[in-house]
Amino acid sequence: MEAIEINAGAWYLRALRADERIDDRPALAANGITDPEYVTRRRTQWAEESRFSWAVCEPTTAELVAEIGVTPRRDGTAEIESWALPGHREALDVAEPAVRRFAEGALGLRPDPA
Template structure:
């Protein structure tokens, strides 16, 4: 599948980029240096531009294989990277949404606006019957985003000693 751009109102969703016209890698490195990102997004370690480049290539490959739709949340006039939102698990029938916001842009509704647009895309264009969302129980920002986007809390679990909340959205 080719990446699809989405107009999300005050933001637009586009593929992550690292080319001559637009390079998201420096913003990705800065975001992943942030202590809050390290705390809540622990499955990626991005220390430099090479790591960020691999991250951008991985997302492009996931689009191409149809296993994840991932969007850079961008400022519409400059293209500045504000965060990322994705729908993953598309190939295995267990679609899950995820998002993060660059530390310089938190508290402005970036994540909830982007996640809402991605969920609408999942239901409308991909015809997904449901979309899950999971976060650590202590992550109050993710909790608020889930509620704002219409997810319903359906349970919790413990994984490696960490309490996780599971949410679901349906069309």
């Protein structure tokens, strides 16, 4: 599956990127994620449908302020994990319900309770 973008009100959710237009690696590094293959791995996980992840971004700048991911389990449930840069917890408070709805409606998964 290709990555799906989600509009979560004041926040925009998109696939992680590291290209000539948008580079999420500095924001990832600010959260301690320095693996050079991290963005590539997340893209591969979408294709394999083994984990779905989104960069939670400022809609006007596309700057990553948080990441949220859904990891499906064989029993039809899913784990939702997230992190936010300091001062951006509210982005996850808005993004998580949208991602839960996507996991349930589009993927047919039952996310763990919040």
